[in-house]
Amino acid sequence: MRRDIFQAIADPTRRAIIALIAMQAMTPNAIAAHFDTTRQAVSKHLRILSECELIDQQQNGREIYYQLKIDKIKEIDQWLEPFRKLWEDRFENLDRYLANIQKNKN
Amino acid sequence: MRRDIFQAIADPTRRAIIALIAMQAMTPNAIAAHFDTTRQAVSKHLRILSECELIDQQQNGREIYYQLKIDKIKEIDQWLEPFRKLWEDRFENLDRYLANIQKNKN
DNA sequence: AATTTGCGAAACCGAAAAGTTGCGCATATA
DNA sequence: TATATGCGCAACTTTTCGGTTTCGCAAATT
Numbered sequence: 383m384r385r386d387i388f389q390a391i392a393d394p395t396r397r398a399i400i401a402l403i404a405m406q407a408m409t410p411n412a413i414a415a416h417f418d419t420t421r422q423a424v425s426k427h428l429r430i431l432s433e434c435e436l437i438d439q440q441q442n443g444r445e446i447y448y449q450l451k452i453d454k455i456k457e458i459d460q461w462l463e464p465f466r467k468l469w470e471d472r473f474e475n476l477d478r479y480l481a482n483i484q485k486n487k488n
Numbered sequence: 489m490r491r492d493i494f495q496a497i498a499d500p501t502r503r504a505i506i507a508l509i510a511m512q513a514m515t516p517n518a519i520a521a522h523f524d525t526t527r528q529a530v531s532k533h534l535r536i537l538s539e540c541e542l543i544d545q546q547q548n549g550r551e552i553y554y555q556l557k558i559d560k561i562k563e564i565d566q567w568l569e570p571f572r573k574l575w576e577d578r579f580e581n582l583d584r585y586l587a588n589i590q591k592n593k594n
Numbered sequence: 595a596a597t598t599t600g601c602g603a604a605a606c607c608g609a610a611a612a613g614t615t616g617c618g619c620a621t622a623t624a
Numbered sequence: 625t626a627t628a629t630g631c632g633c634a635a636c637t638t639t640t641c642g643g644t645t646t647c648g649c650a651a652a653t654t
Contacts (some may be wrong), residue, residue: 392498404574423643438579444600444651465561550621550630568605
């Protein structure tokens with residue numbers, strides 16, 4: 383099983399789950415209620431997210447609350463980092479370009 | 489075909505291709521030389537990246553140069569935005585917490 | 595004690611993905 | 625003009641994925 387974070391966020395349902403539990407921990411049933419799918423399907427997604435260490439779980443009686451591990455999301459941000467440099471550079475170039483036009487007009 | 493950007497970057501080979509052509513445009517053969525796979529496989533990945541509008545192509549004789557469309561990568565950054573708020577908030581809380589400890593010590 | 599509820603795990607299924615092979619076309623090169 | 629090269633496309637195969645169904649277990653509820 384490959385199971386990395388990029389594969390985890392590839393599925394739209396999983397992204398929705400991530401967004402859902404970002405603010406507060408939720409049980410599988412509560413999560414499933416937000417989607418047009420069964421609890422078992424959600425459970426499977428939660429398992430994948432767990433394997434990627436994107437979520438935490440906390441048992442409370444027979445209920446299990448799942449919660450986002452926000453730090454893990456940072457890994458995507460880190461992957462993005464070098465690319466961000468690229469588009470910031472391009473923005474600066476545009477900036478300079480515009481400044482130049484400004485200077486030379488009239 | 490689902491074909492969104494998140495699915496596009498889910499594959500490790502495609503992420504490698506993206507990183508490879510970020511700085512300079514490359515032909516399929518040149519790209520394939522960097523991996524342990526055939527040109528056709530790379531071609532397929534390029535096709536997917538094209539469908540997601542993650543890359544550009546420019547024909548030069550019988551060679552086709554593929555190049556990253558850096559702007560599209562921003563979409564991931566945008567998705568990340570609300571989560572970034574979360575971990576920045578947490579950082580600020582930690583900051584306040586530490587400041588508090590500092591204040592109350594001795 | 596019997597029943598309901600919340601859950602994970604396993605078995606199964608159809609659809610999609612990733613890679614290979616073979617082809618044809620266009621552009622170079624001999 | 626004949627041959628080699630760079631490429632995309634289509635057919636095919638194997639693997640993976642997302643979902644459903646079924647099951648068993650533990651914790652609540654009656």
